[in-house]
Amino acid sequence: MRSEFLGAALILIGSMTGAFTQTTSAPPAPSIWKNQSNSILEIESIDANGVIRGSFTNHKQNTNCIGIAYPVEGKVSANGLFFRVTFPACFTVTAWQGTFSGNTIQTNYTYE
Secondary structure, three states: OEEEEEEEEEEEEOOOOOOOOOOOOOOOOOEEEEOOOOOEEEEEEEOOOOEEEEEEEEOOOOOOOEOOEEEEEEEEEOOEEEEEEEEHHHOEEEEEEEEEEOOEEEEEEEEO
């Protein structure tokens, strides 16, 4: 199992639609996030149970499965957030675990 740390991993880009009042440690939904490798996390919704729905598009150079939006499965709780993406064409699952603060999602990730 390989684990890496991504400092200031995902930064909010674009604008949010509708009003958003930050009352939890959850990112807004819908929202679009971009990391330092230009990969995109799109959070389409977070339901009342904290279940995250959206997609992740890999743009990290020198990797496979680039430019394809894959479904995100995840959860937000009082302890932070967790999401994972299955890249079937690459026979890989990547899981992120981290925290949300302001306009940053800071995560660690592992390849499963």
